[in-house]
Amino acid sequence: MYAQVVEGSGKGAKATEDMTPEERAFQQKIDSGQKIEPKEWMPDGYRKTLIRQISQHAHSEVVGQLPEGNWITRAPTLERKAILLAKVQDEAGHGLYLYGAAETLGISRDEMYEQLHSGKAKYSSIFNYPTLNWADIGAIGWLVDGAAIMNQVALQRTSYGPYSRAMIRICKEESFHQRQGYDIMMKMCNGTEAQKAMAQDAMNRFWWPALMMFGPPDADSVHSAESMAWKIKINTNDELRQKFVDQTVPQAEYLGLTIPDENLAWNEEKGSYDFTDPDWDEFFQVISGNGPCNADRMRARVRAWDDGEWFRDGLSAYAEKHSAGNTNQGVENV
């Protein structure tokens, strides 16, 4: 997901009898479905985990501009170019709401950027894969946004008010993103042999990274129990992954694309598909910095930030000079 490996306090969910009265009241509130709002008391671990999760999500939206931005200048028609611009603009907007939601927990956007640029904060592994042909733009909308929606729809019910409200806004736009991705895939799959080959190539490269978006298997996901008790995570990684596979296989069949998994088969008994686990070694390599594009993505973001310093400083200096309370100018003019 956009927040794949969010470290918790490392202690797992607390048993009710181990809770302080404040913690117990907090948990009861969550259990009864009430939202937690910024000014209310919350356990430190809840605050920290949420900051990690929301900022990972925000960073993913921001870094996620890069692989799609890679094709804006090469989009094949004016309409496709306009749609892609609108989509990438939405993503930057999602980043903005999410940074805003994280800021309500007492961290500034600059601090979050600092964590991203220093490598301390993570973003979704998916954006460390390259976009190599135009069908990749379709595959990102269809598979990547499709996977993201699975999680985000559930997160509309998350316990933290500002995060939940951000998700509600984001989900409305994400479903348009997924549709435009599928629309590109339809066009490619009904197109020339070269276009079909591009679509299959995109499928082959994006299938496994899309499955990895849901994070490691539940058995290895040490932080899940606590996050689920706090309702900052709603479904387990494996549940969502299964749901994604079940939803996507018929869509791929309709497109005439082959999913690159020999073991993919309908399991009548469990009423869902069996499929091969992605290569988790690759996943951990990518999130620890060794994916195909990690260095390029970070270099682009750090350069944008560093090159923009004079711009931000210029705006601040102007605001300072022209603020109502500033009398320096008056003095100089005397």
Place this chain on the structure above:
Amino acid sequence: MKADSDLFEFLLRMGDNTLVLGHRVSEWCGHSPVLEEDIALANVALDLIGQTRMWLDFAGDVEGKGRDADALAFRRDVWDFRNILLVERPNGNFGDTLMRQFLFDAWYHAILSRLAGSSDDRIAAIAAKAVKEAAYHLERSADLVVRLGDGTTESHAKMQAALDDFWPYTGEMFAADTIDTSLTSRGVIPNLAEVRDEWDETVNRVLADATLEIPDGTYQHKGGKQGTHTEHLGHILTEMQFLQRAYPDASW
């Protein structure tokens, strides 16, 4: 009926300006100095590409050879493009991009607000729609030029350097050729001298607020409107037209 070649040329000039500038602006996607600017620039590029479709679709209809906006955008070579040289200049630093945008917006807004009263109904309709977007673009680019010009010593120096660089590319916006004068006499487009007056007024006011000085040199480059471009346009087209050129039989 013989195609109205003057009108066709004029529509290409409008559509190619927005197409090429939209392309340049979109190159910033994900790389701008703050997230709000990423959003704003994507929005500007989106407006420009949307306007391109209106101008070039109309151009294709006037030409009457069955070409639509995509055919014109993706299947013409450099010498058939009619944009002014200013819009194909490279992005440079963020200040360069903003200065180029401001100098263009001030002209584009001034001409659109007059084209909204064009004797050609379709031009009037396109302009009436586009002028609203252009007003917002101008407000934004002018505001940032002022803030950065009157910001730090460094931001001032960068904006002055940007102005010095782009100034010799502004005259082309007002250099009327026989196509312009003929269309002006038909009431299709305004007199470019009038557009210049409004542009001068806007630019002088904004640059004064920005504490920037208009360069002394009077030399002005031109040629883009007639199809003689800088080396940059070929590279823009190489990138922009790649898929349509590499896969001419495909539909996207």
